[in-house]
Amino acid sequence: MTMVIREARAEELDETARILVAAFEEHRPPADSAVTPQQRVAFERYLEDIANVRSRRGAADLFVAVDADRLVGTGTLYPPRLAPTYPGPHAPPPWPSEWATLRLLGVPPAHRGRGIGRMLVEARIERARALGAPVVALHTSFEVSRSMYQRLGWQRASEYDYFPAAEILAEAYILALR
Numbered sequence: 001m002t003m004v005i006r007e008a009r010a011e012e013l014d015e016t017a018r019i020l021v022a023a024f025e026e027h028r029p030p031a032d033s034a035v036t037p038q039q040r041v042a043f044e045r046y047l048e049d050i051a052n053v054r055s056r057r058g059a060a061d062l063f064v065a066v067d068a069d070r071l072v073g074t075g076t077l078y079p080p081r082l083a084p085t086y087p088g089p090h091a092p093p094p095w096p097s098e099w100a101t102l103r104l105l106g107v108p109p110a111h112r113g114r115g116i117g118r119m120l121v122e123a124r125i126e127r128a129r130a131l132g133a134p135v136v137a138l139h140t141s142f143e144v145s146r147s148m149y150q151r152l153g154w155q156r157a158s159e160y161d162y163f164p165a166a167e168i169l170a171e172a173y174i175l176a177l178r
């Protein structure tokens, strides 16, 4: 059976939320780490927000990777003129409204290293291109995805960086499609 990347069906939303949270759990601050209570609260708020996949229906396209009828990854695309909303008091500097935005790429640990993350990135880039976006953009705070995007040819766009919580830098990356 080959891997399929497509939009999630209504009956798949709960499972999509589950695999998204399972993927991002690795970023939970360890219990014995020296992060502040505010940072722990910010992470819980973030997980709660990302789990609410229904809140993004209508504004964003929710992609899933399906392998033999099992959901094994997910990624969200905001088409041009549909800007993401973020949890918490800090919002990033807005980018041009005609750009498309990638968010919330997640592959649960058991399915990693098989190219699923890359396929989910490429499928959303193709959709953004088909929708006429001149640029796709994203934020990330995580080293694994920073190096993946850099290898895929994305450029840093530090003028769009922001701090979603104290001491957490969300770096902006962009990819020109024209």
Ligand SMILES: CC(C)(COP(=O)(O)OP(=O)(O)OC[C@H]1O[C@@H](n2cnc3c(N)ncnc32)[C@H](O)[C@@H]1OP(=O)(O)O)[C@@H](O)C(=O)NCCC(=O)NCCS
Pocket (backbone or CB within 6 Å): 023, 024, 026, 104, 105, 106, 107, 108, 111, 112, 113, 114, 115, 116, 117, 118, 119, 139, 140, 141, 142, 144, 145, 147, 148, 151
């Ligand atoms: C980032 C993530 C989606 C990658 O998923 P994946 O299916 O394992 O990724 P792929 O197998 O397609 O690999 C993509 C690239 O990342 C590299 N990569 C994957 N896991 C890696 C790791 N732990 N460390 C370093 N590089 C890694 C791969 O070598 C590959 O590079 P290449 O295409 O140049 O060979 C997955 O690790 C994840 O869900 N992480 C937690 C959530 C997260 O941080 N999401 C990104 C937020 S922006």
